[in-house]
Amino acid sequence: MVLPCSGLRVACTRCLAGLLAIVLCAGGLSVRAQPDPTVKSARARIAKVITDTIEAAPYAGAFWGIEVTNLRTGRRLFRHNANRLFTPASNVKLLTTAAALKRLGPDFRYKTAVYVNGPVRNGVLHGNLIVQGSGDPTIGGYRQRKDPTQVFRRWADSLEEAGISRIQGDIIGDDDPFSDVPLGEGWSWNDVPYSYAAEVNGLVFNANTIDMSVTGRMSGAPARISWTPLQTDFVRVLNQTRTVPTDSSSDEEYDRPFGANTFQVRSRVHPGETQEESLTITNPTLYFTHVLREVLLQEGISVAGTGIDVDQMPIKPDYKAQSMRRVATYRSPSLRTIVRTTNHESQNLYAEQLLRTLAVVNPPDTTSETLTVGSAALGTRAVKAELAEADVDTSRIQLVDGSGLSRKNYVSPRALTRLLEHMWVDVGPNHSSAFYESLPTGGEEGTIEYRFRNGAPAQGNVHAKTGTLSHVSALSGYVNTEQGTPLSFVILCNHHLAEANQVRAAQDAIVNALARLPH
Structure with missing residues (x-):
């Protein structure tokens, strides 16, 4: 299992790359960035698999938003409608639980x-x-x-x-x-x-x-x-x-x-x-x-x-x-345990209780009469405050609940990608592991226990949050390539008329393709 890497290692790698560029320039050498053939090949392979999948007949007229990122390099391997707004269904729980872990801490207890x-x-x-x-x-x-x-x-x-x-x-x-x-x-x-x-x-x-x-x-x-x-x-x-x-x-x-x-x-x-x-x-x-x-x-x-x-x-x-x-x-059990139940079981009430807890325990400062202590509106403001710290453009996010049961929630694949990156790279190991371990494991447990089975490449490898409403399906999380390179992925589908299991099959095909990447 590849656990979230520390922000220090990534930061140091980037610093060394920058330092090398400075040294070469100072020496009078002409440096021209060359495309990495491995990255180019991976992008081409993923682009073909995803495009062929989402353009299949069952999904005619559906609206897809997808983004795949290499978490070691920060490179985007694929993006499609990444900045468009989607109804994310229970992928909202990723935002709620991440904000709760950051604001309250994994050891918080009621x-x-x-x-x-x-x-x-x-x-x-x-x-x-x-x-x-x-x-x-x-x-x-x-x-x-x-x-x-x-x-x-x-x-x-x-x-x-x-x-x-x-x-x-x-x-x-x-x-x-x-x-x-x-x-x-x-x-x-x-x-x-x-x-x-x-x-x-x-x-x-x-x-x-x-x-x-x-x-x-x-x-x-x-x-x-x-x-x-x-x-x-x-x-x-x-x-x-x-x-x-x-x-x-x-x-x-x-x-x-x-x-x-x-x-x-x-x-x-x-x-x-x-x-x-x-x-x-x-x-x-x-x-x-x-x-x-x-x-x-x-x-x-x-x-x-x-x-x-x-x-x-x-x-x-x-x-x-x-x-x-x-x-x-x-x-109560620790927040780490509560968050795990929230995401593993996609437990709506737990997510809503967490959202309102964020409006009680150290709530955001506000002078608005409509943002009362203990309200969902104040809780969503707390979630947005944590997203802003993760460099998410919160002006293009609408949240009205903590579970994703409402169709009035709107989030882009780009925002969810940035959150997944942030919880992998930028937060401390205690928070990062609590978030990662809260996500069900494909073919083994939680809401994806019966997906990614029978020796699928992503079985026991993918950790992801599902989301389902009528004509809405989502799957976002982490998966490792064959050589252990960690990737984040966001796959949102709105306005589909296919059977729910057909859309899930498309999501699974994409994630399995990511797990089969050689690098």
Whole structure:
């Protein structure tokens, strides 16, 4: 594996080249740059492969933007529409995660604290339990899938250690670090029920989803529906499913109206078949506090009150007050781990939480009333500030979210190339390795686990981020040539009418051709 080289080595190579030119000129010699035949051959080979690929019949009318760069020399091996603007889909996550690593550091961790605001007498808390959110997306997340409630159960243990067996007041969720806008600008309304469009919030539990299973029974009967965590009654499920014969087609159909937590399930399922889907909830703060209350009851801690949002309180909590006492804290995995999940799984909610975290932790200075702390707009300004430091022309970039789910994002291949170069050459090894390792490996893991397989030249070699919306496909990252020369590549395709797997096949053909280059 070729890891990102240091900026010092590249800089020194360039300095030596410049010094040699000065010495030759000083000696009275006439120096004329000669084209490198190896580079010329590589460019010709790549140009033919790419041109033949993108001009094939399935992609007629599609709009391609491509740039390939030798990261050792900085030479552009190929460019096509490199300065045009494209909708990049989830390639936006490259910008978000790079900015988060640079601004927060790979070792950054979220902290979610649990407080009580009253005295404890005879095991009874005469007050409220308050959870102070920080935007952490990991509670009940990927590393806790076997038991999403494990953090809540630890908090129950902490309450017992504090001598609390009953809470006389409410469970209050403080989501105030983030703005109250739950969805990204320009997101499609029909994405809302599905996990990839989960609501953004200062408090997150189980990625703000429920995990539903629909299992067929005997033909003609409704299917059996269950969901986790806890088959919580925070949601209501209308079972309009049917078990159909095995010789007929099955399908999945879910609907959740805006502003409601009622799911209509109209799936058709075969006998014994199980369909699984993660579905979003609305009002994540109430979901968080509601499930926390259910867990506390299961763990033997009674709660007289209910779960509420801090916005329902007439006076916000004063965490410095003498009556306020912290009884538990959850610290997230490191940002290095969170960024890896974001890019490996193309996890939209994680990316959106990171974007808004950039609008809370050391946010950019602003006097604009529209750029509020914790907002996506202020977060995108922070991302652009980091891009500007990487010498990206931010006047020709439009960002409205952190995940790429919106079609209002516009980025050029040139901007993405410069970011990839910057994260390879210009940043420290800790940041560079965290970014590089966050990208899935072709044929092995993440969103490109099933691509670049069966001995493909780029198998186990390419590290890249995918991006997919209807009629939009992207693949950008790093690959090494046969002799280990590191290349960056950006392949964006907009307005295609081909099947998604056909566009991916074209991208894979291009990347495999890069991996086959001899130098």
